[in-house]
Amino acid sequence: MSASPALATGATPLRVGIVGLGAVARVVYLPLLARRPEAFRVTALCDLSRTLLDDCGDRLAVPARGRHADLTALLEAGGVDAAIVLTSGSHAEAARLCAAAGLPTLVEKPLGYTLAEVDALRGCDLVQVGYMKLFDPAVRRAVQLLADRPQPRAVDVTVLHPPMDDQLAHLPAPTTAPRASVASRLDAALAAQRERALGPAAQALGTTYTDVLLGSIVHDLYVVRALAGDPKTIDWAVAWPDPAAPTSIELSGTLPTGARLSLRWHYLERYPAYREEVRVHDEEGSVELTFPSPYLLHAPTELRVTDRDGGGERSSTFRSTREAFEEQLSAFHRHATEGGSPIVTVDHGRRDIVTCQLIARALARQHGLEIGGEAEHAG
Ligand SMILES: NC(=O)c1ccc[n+]([C@@H]2O[C@H](COP(=O)([O-])OP(=O)(O)OC[C@H]3O[C@@H](n4cnc5c(N)ncnc54)[C@H](O)[C@@H]3O)[C@@H](O)[C@H]2O)c1
Known part of the structure; x- marks a missing residue:
């Protein structure tokens, strides 16, 4: 195809x-x-x-x-x-x-x-x-800069996620639910996918896996891959206050270069604005990205680079109002009209499913749940 x-x-x-x-x-x-x-x-x-x-x-x-x-x-x-x-x-x-x-x-x-x-x-x-974040000019610039820096020591991710309603307050059109018969068919298919992915742990972790890991944290996993590679291991993960309906998840793992990944995701009911930070630290400084809500088109992602200079600290900031979703559509147009491989492939999507299954397995271990399905042998 x-x-x-x-x-x-x-x-x-x-x-x-x-x-x-x-x-x-x-x-x-x-x-x-x-x-x-x-x-x-x-x-x-x-x-x-x-x-x-x-x-x-x-x-x-x-x-x-x-x-x-x-x-x-x-x-x-x-x-x-x-x-x-x-x-x-x-x-x-x-x-x-x-x-x-x-x-x-x-x-x-x-x-x-x-x-x-x-x-x-x-x-x-x-x-x-x-x-789309892979088409964000700040992410692309960060990837270029990291190519000339020492190996990362650590990558830290923090996501502060307010309710979607706040981010969509400007949405004009109606939101409607599917008919009951269709909704129950979709629910059954979703339950089967969760079961296939996680086995018995789907009972407790199914929603966390599909909605939080593959629904939100997946954005950070693909950005981390672009900056420092795919996690090789997920050593530890915890979800609270309830692993079946968490408002916070914390995890740590290893990256291919030996650097460590730590990630914290918090859903915060009254937090004022969506905020997502990905920081790469190395021997000589830091490369840090701060993303705004994806729904605010053209709101710039901030790239901040900190280094030692003249015995002190020098930092620079890069921002661009070029919209990541728009750049993604341009790449899609090129792919559709010129052929060849897309920039973001099925294999990239698959690798993030593997990582989310590793995280689900670490969560199951932490919370005393029996894991099965694909996640039992993922990685
Ligand atoms: N890249 C991003 O930052 C970003 C942001 C938001 C959402 N998303 C992704 O976009 C997708 C949609 O998100 P959303 O917030 O618009 O969801 P939504 O629930 O608001 O809309 C989904 C729509 O799909 C329709 N639908 C569902 N199953 C269907 C089917 N089988 N056939 C036809 N229509 C069907 C529903 O009726 C609904 O109108 C999700 O996969 C989400 O992960 C990505």
């Missing part, structure tokens, strides 16, 4: 099908696509919610024949050159269907919840995983 050079003229906009019209579609993707009419034209929509389909369809002038309640119907109807998958839950099956239809496909994180699902996609270069 590889991208078709038939799309490669670049002279006409890429006809895009959007699958999933929830918060990230309406706050981020649809506004950004609308800014690039020469590159993208949304010609088909898919969501379980009729209200969202009609609301977005009317705004984007997508005719009724381009509005679909399921992905198979969208693919059968045709009229799209590429797909962007923004549904909740695992994205692996949607990615597989789109790729089987020959469509270059951008799927939001996480790629999937189980290794079994993503193994069905292995080697598929039609699928780009939506790790």
Whole structure:
């Protein structure tokens, strides 16, 4: 499965099908696509919610024949050159269907919840995983700077996560739930994926695994990979006050260079603003990234570099208002029109599933839970 050079003229906009019209579609993707009419034209929509389909369809002038309640119907109807998958839950099956239809496909994180699902996609270069922070100019600059620095001694991550409602207060469109029959089918599929990933520990850690580890902490894992490599081990992890519904998680592990990773994630009910910090410390100084809420388009990530200079301390700051999601869409357009491998591949998504399973295993050990499924042998 590889991208078709038939799309490669670049002279006409890429006809895009959007699958999933929830918060990230309406706050981020649809506004950004609308800014690039020469590159993208949304010609088909898919969501379980009729209200969202009609609301977005009317705004984007997508005719009724381009509005679909399921992905198979969208693919059968045709009229799209590429797909962007923004549904909740695992994205692996949607990615597989789109790729089987020959469509270059951008799927939001996480790629999937189980290794079994993503193994069905292995080697598929039609699928780009939506790790937008890798396109953030501050992250790219940090990667360049680290290449010329001593080996990291330690990487520290801290995430301070207020409720989503605060971050989405500016969202204009309605939020609706799927019909009860569809919701119970989705719940059953999710329960089966958690069980496959974690075995008996899914009972207590299933939500923590899918919603916190693969839902939020995955962002930090792929940034850490870009800066210092994938964790080799996760030695210890704890979740509190309740491992089944944690508001805090702390973990530590080792990185390929021998550096240690420590990560703290806190969901804070009344914290004033989303904040995410990734710091790399070495013998001579530090390279630190501070990310704002992803929903604040163009709010700069701050890159701060501290070094010794003239017997004292010198620090410099880099900020760019180039939007990471927009850069990601440009890369997707290039991939869809020029072919080749995407920058963020199925393998990257798979590696983060492995790390989240290592974390779940460490949590199970810490909390006296029996682990099974894929996580028992992950790593
Ligand atoms: N990169 C980021 O910073 C970032 C930020 C937010 C969300 N996300 C990711 O984007 C995805 C969507 O997040 P959201 O906050 O918009 O979620 P949401 O719950 O607001 O919206 C999801 C939408 O998908 C629809 N949907 C679910 N299953 C479907 C199916 N099988 N077929 C068709 N439609 C379906 C739902 O009806 C809903 O409208 C998630 O995977 C999330 O992890 C990424």
